[in-house]
Amino acid sequence: MNQSFDALIIGAGQAGPPLAGRLTAAGWTVALVERQDFGGTCVNTGCTPTKALIASAKAAYTLRQAADYGLPPVGDFAVDLAPVQARKDAIVAASRDGIENWLTHMPGCTVFRGTARFVSATAMQVGDDVLEAKHIFLNVGSRPASPPLPGIGQVPHLTSSSILALKELPTHLVIVGAGAVGLEFGQMFRRLGAQVTIMERSPRLLPHDDEDVAAAVHEILTNEGITLRLGVECISLGQEDGQPVVRVNCKQDASPSRGSHLLLAMGRQPNTDDLALEKAGLRADARGFILVDEQLQTAVPGIWALGDCNGRGAFTHTAYNDFEIVAANLLDHDPRRVSDRLPASAIYIDPPFAKVGLTEAEVRAAGTPALVGRRPMTKVGRAVEKGETQGFMKVLVHAETDQILGASIVGVGGDEAIHCIITAMYARQTAAFMRRNVFIHPTVAELIPTVFGELKPLAATPEQ
Structure with a gap:
C-alpha cells in the first residue's frame, strides 16, 4: 500500500x-x-x-x-x-x-x-x-564491527551488544580492542570479579590522545589488576578445550591469551x-x-x-x-x-577521562604558539576528600590570543567539570576570563581557574 x-x-x-x-x-x-x-x-x-x-x-x-x-x-x-x-x-x-x-x-x-x-x-x-x-x-x-580476523567465524565471541545479555560472570574475559568500549567493559568486569586481559594493536593506550593521558589511564587500569597487552600484531582466534584463544605476534611476549570469554571491541x-x-x-x-x-x-x-x-x-x-x-x-x-560544535567526549572508566578541543599533539603539529596548565588530582581538595586522587587536569591556551584551545581531565568528576571549559570555549572566552571565575568550594571544578592561572609555555616535545 x-x-x-x-x-x-x-x-x-x-x-x-x-x-x-x-x-x-x-x-x-x-x-x-x-x-x-x-x-x-x-x-x-x-x-x-x-x-x-x-x-x-x-x-x-x-x-x-x-x-x-x-x-x-x-x-x-x-x-x-x-x-x-x-x-x-x-x-x-x-x-x-x-x-x-x-x-x-x-x-x-x-x-x-x-x-x-x-x-x-x-x-x-x-x-x-x-x-x-x-x-x-x-x-x-x-x-x-566484525573485523576480518583469522578464525573469527569458528570461535564464539561477544560484542558490545551481546555481552549485555550475560547472566554469569566470566572467569577470565579477554578483550581485543582498547578503545572506549574495551576499556569500559574491561574495568567494569574486573570490578565485578572477573580476571581481565585487554589486547591492543597500538603500542600504547589511546593513541589519538596525549601521552600523559594514556599513561594515567594505563596506571588506573593496571592498578586494579587488569592485564594490558599492547603492541600486539597478527591477531588470530582459535579454541582450546572449548575456550577462546587469541594468538598474536608481539615483541615483548608472543604467547597466546586464553580466557573463558572473548569480547571483540574493534569499532563499529x-x-x-x-x-x-x-x-x-x-x-x-x-x-x-x-x-x-x-x-x-x-x-x-x-x-x-x-x-x-x-x-x-x-x-x-x-x-x-x-x-x-x-x-x-x-x-x-x-x-x-x-x-x-566543538569536539568533546568522555571515556567512562573510573575515574573518567573527558576532553574538549585540541590535544597537545595537535597544537604542536599546527605550529600554534601555546601555553599549558596542569594540576594533579593529588592537589585537588575534593579529590583528596573522596579518596580518589588518580589523574590530572590540563588546559591549553593560545599564547598570543589567550583563547582556550583544549582541555583534558582524567580524574574524579572530570566528565562534569569539563563542561566549565566547554561552555567558555563556546562563548569564545579567554584564559583571563577563566581566572576571574569564582567556583563553589569544595568541588573539582573550583580548581579550573587555578589551572588557568598556572600557564607555562608548551614544550616542543611531550613531557615524560
Whole structure:
C-alpha cells in the first residue's frame, strides 16, 4: 500500500524521535520507521546499559575499599551477575518504553515497524507498505564491527551488544580492542570479579590522545589488576578445550591469551548496507558512511543523514545535535552547521577521562604558539576528600590570543567539570576570563581557574 507523508524518518535513535516531535509540532505529517528497539544504540546497547553496569561495578569496588575510608572491612565477596543485569535491564526498558510510547501517541506521527529500503529518491518500502515523502531523514545508527580476523567465524565471541545479555560472570574475559568500549567493559568486569586481559594493536593506550593521558589511564587500569597487552600484531582466534584463544605476534611476549570469554571491541560500522542507497542515487563511502554537507544534507536533495551513519560524530550528544541542526535549518531559518560544535567526549572508566578541543599533539603539529596548565588530582581538595586522587587536569591556551584551545581531565568528576571549559570555549572566552571565575568550594571544578592561572609555555616535545 502506498502512503504519503511530509517526512519519513528511518530509525528511532537519538536524532529521530526529537525530529519527529519538532516536525509534527510544525504541522508536518511524519512516518517513523524502526525495525528493532526504540532509543537506538544509546538506550539499548550503549550509554544507558553500560553506565548502569559501571555504577554497579563502582559500588562493588567501593565496598571492597571500605577499610580505606575508616570503615570495617567488608572482605571478599562474589558478585551474582544476574541481578546486576536485571537492574540494568529495568533502566533500559523504562527509557525504551518511554520513547516508544511518546512516538506511538504523537499526533501527526505514524510508526511503522520493519526494515526500510529505498525504491526511489522519494520513497522507501517497509514490508508491504511504500512510504513516500519529499523529506527523508536517515537515522539508522551503527552496530559492532566484525573485523576480518583469522578464525573469527569458528570461535564464539561477544560484542558490545551481546555481552549485555550475560547472566554469569566470566572467569577470565579477554578483550581485543582498547578503545572506549574495551576499556569500559574491561574495568567494569574486573570490578565485578572477573580476571581481565585487554589486547591492543597500538603500542600504547589511546593513541589519538596525549601521552600523559594514556599513561594515567594505563596506571588506573593496571592498578586494579587488569592485564594490558599492547603492541600486539597478527591477531588470530582459535579454541582450546572449548575456550577462546587469541594468538598474536608481539615483541615483548608472543604467547597466546586464553580466557573463558572473548569480547571483540574493534569499532563499529554504520547500518547502511541494506538501505538500497543506489536506488535513491546515494552511495556510501568505503567505511559505509553516507556523505553529508554542513547541514547534514546528502548529495540527493531532500535526503538527510543523522547520527552514527553520517561519519560526522559517533556519540549521543552529536546525534542529538544533528537533530538540532536539521530542525534549525528547516523550521527556524537558523543556519546551524556541524562545524559549529566543538569536539568533546568522555571515556567512562573510573575515574573518567573527558576532553574538549585540541590535544597537545595537535597544537604542536599546527605550529600554534601555546601555553599549558596542569594540576594533579593529588592537589585537588575534593579529590583528596573522596579518596580518589588518580589523574590530572590540563588546559591549553593560545599564547598570543589567550583563547582556550583544549582541555583534558582524567580524574574524579572530570566528565562534569569539563563542561566549565566547554561552555567558555563556546562563548569564545579567554584564559583571563577563566581566572576571574569564582567556583563553589569544595568541588573539582573550583580548581579550573587555578589551572588557568598556572600557564607555562608548551614544550616542543611531550613531557615524560
